[in-house]
Amino acid sequence: MSTEHELTPSSYIEHHLSFNVRQVAEGGFWSVNFDTLIVSALLGLIIFGFLWWIVRGATAGVPGKRQAFIELLVEFIDDQVKGIFHGDRHKFVAPAALTVFVWVFAMNAMDFLPIDIMAWVYHHVFGQERFRAVPTSDINATFALALSVWLLMIFFSVKVKGLRGWLHELFCSPFGTHPLVWPANFLLNLVEYVSKPLSHSLRLFGNLYAGEIIFLLLGMWAATGLAGTIFGALLSGGWAIFHILIVTLQAYIFMMLTVVYIAMAHESH
Numbered sequence: 001m002s003t004e005h006e007l008t009p010s011s012y013i014e015h016h017l018s019f020n021v022r023q024v025a026e027g028g029f030w031s032v033n034f035d036t037l038i039v040s041a042l043l044g045l046i047i048f049g050f051l052w053w054i055v056r057g058a059t060a061g062v063p064g065k066r067q068a069f070i071e072l073l074v075e076f077i078d079d080q081v082k083g084i085f086h087g088d089r090h091k092f093v094a095p096a097a098l099t100v101f102v103w104v105f106a107m108n109a110m111d112f113l114p115i116d117i118m119a120w121v122y123h124h125v126f127g128q129e130r131f132r133a134v135p136t137s138d139i140n141a142t143f144a145l146a147l148s149v150w151l152l153m154i155f156f157s158v159k160v161k162g163l164r165g166w167l168h169e170l171f172c173s174p175f176g177t178h179p180l181v182w183p184a185n186f187l188l189n190l191v192e193y194v195s196k197p198l199s200h201s202l203r204l205f206g207n208l209y210a211g212e213i214i215f216l217l218l219g220m221w222a223a224t225g226l227a228g229t230i231f232g233a234l235l236s237g238g239w240a241i242f243h244i245l246i247v248t249l250q251a252y253i254f255m256m257l258t259v260v261y262i263a264m265a266h267e268s269h
Helices: 011-016 034-056 065-080 094-113 115-124 139-172 181-221 224-263
Strands: 021-023 032-034
Touching: 011 115, 011 181, 021 065, 032 034, 032 065, 032 115, 034 065, 034 139, 065 094, 065 139, 065 224, 094 224, 115 181, 139 224, 181 224
Parallel strands: none
Antiparallel strands: 021 032
């Protein structure tokens, strides 16, 4: 093998962290991460198709194991929403929270797939040289999710308070209605509005991206020799167990912040 094709730690990590980018128009901006879109859409269809299948076969009698699990999940999400949102939660907020939690959890859980085995599958089965299977390790995906929540927050703010009431809150809170403090009010509210989607998206992205990096580093250690294989395998197993908590917790946090932001949009300062 020539030196230009020699696998180095840097090239190994770069290969596994590269997206399958497709140009949709001229210019660097007009490109999409094909793998993120495909995996996100497939997971959505599979997860919600499974939920639809369970709900369709639900009975009023003694539930089966699958139905009991889904009922526990729905009740858990509903209890979380009930403690934050005090309006009619069943109309939109609770279903949206369930959707966010299940979908984000499914995208996070793709991090458990064995990296090198899946890379072989993507290359030899699907003919894709570069393909990342964890959508939430893509900042574009997490920011798109957070931006959708942000737009919902503004929509409900205007819907509940009216456009005039929302603008009044934007310029007259928190320091009062005097015209001299309008700029300060607007600046503080602008910082709040900008920081919400940024923190919402970066928290999820950072945790999943770091998880991928750790799995890659442990995999590289396992390739250094017998001792590396033993300790790398042990630490990879331990990290995978701990990562279950991270995957679940980050989906839960993203869901809770979604509910909090929508609940705040229904309240006045």
